[in-house]
Amino acid sequence: MRLMISAVSAAALVLVATPAQAAAPKDPVKAVRAVLTPGKGVKFTDVTDIVTRDDGGVTVQRRTGSLMFGRGKIAASDITATWEKGAFGDSHNNGRTIRIGTVVYSSGGEYKGKLPEGTRWFKQAKNGMTGDSNGWFSQVVNVAEPATLAALVKAGKRSGATYSGTITFGRLAKVSPWFKASLPIRWDKTVLTYKLTVGGNGLPQKLATSFPATGIWDSPSWEGRTFETETRYKGWGGKSSIKAPAANLVTTKTL
Template sequence: MRKIMITALVACGCLLVGTAPAQAAPKDPVRALKSKLKTGHGVRFTETTVLVGGGKTKIQSRKGTFRFDAKGVAASDITATARHRPRERTISIGKVSYTSGGMWAARLPEGSWVKSNALLGGGSGFYGQVINPAEPKTLAALVKKGKLRGGKLTGTITFKELGKVSRWFDASIPLRMNNGTKVSYTLTLNSAGLVNRVRSSYAATGVLATDQHEGKTITIDSRFTGWGAKVSIKAPPSDQVTTGMDG
């Protein structure tokens, strides 16, 4: 009887080990994003951009906020600190952007803003994050082209493909040297399926084909926090806004 009981216990132990519960499947990041797209709510981010090749050179750092509507990003407020350039702040609402400082600092009175229908991310957009995980169409394209394993989505997508689905990318880098440039990306998801980190990289000559950028890579690391938090973004006072520059 004792031998029978021992054998039964061993068999049960093997059965328990062999039937351990499988890991939960990753949550759909597009569905998770859409659940947060409510007017007046948004997400905050910080990011760092470096030029890699013959060492690493920090190009700029940015922090900002995206405000949502039912379709995605409705407004943004971004402050950038770059090498050899004054601090820049850009507020974008719909298709209109207002930029203060940066490349306009020497051409406008302090505290003035330039109104434009071009650069949503200001001049810093040329070195900013090219992947915007707050855009449903962009995120869906990244999921389709990439591989989602556990909490990470990895893949590659070209400038041309990004330009077709991402208003953010097309407005941030409207002028680019090579639309065939490939962007390698890694998106890290939290337990709810929301993106909390984006790392992307591409050949620096894809935007600026200069000797300085030859053989080098631009890498951007962005962190996202506070998905769904209430945010407020307003245009600058009208008496501080201009549509032209002196000189």
């Protein structure tokens, strides 16, 4: 009798545990759309490695940033990029970029030492890159864009809470304003590999992407190199306020 009770109990535990283990996360696209409301946002961190065939990977850049949402879209971003000491012979500068709508304000980075005295920010009303030139070495995929997220989910294969797959630069350019503003020059046939992990609520927690460096630069010096970026997200739907820099610190001229 005791053996029979034990067997029945074990079977009951299996029946209870199996649905929880096999349950799919909530629809990520619906989950993200639900938090895309004015005044809300999300924070993120990026780490980018350059991996070579012979030397393995080395971290070159880290970023911290926040997004502010509008109604159903990204309204603004504020990103700070920090280069690892010795990366590319210290030829790149740390920088911060604020993007509001299509207007971009840049401080440091490629504009370090190139602005008139007394100013700190360079303003571009058109064709400004998200993250400026530092953005070439960063996360070029933004899962806070519903159309972009939908493309990843559709093309990916789900295993538990993770979607893995590939997508071309050309496809990303069709659905993602963020991508086009990050890589305005690229080879659209380049294939990007991704792995997206979401929480039980469907909201993205981590995104890892990789693509060959020659997808941007068709140069022998970049052959055999791969950009690998991991992004982590926190605080989906939290309060967010991103404002333009003070007008007296802004210029549209360079030295």
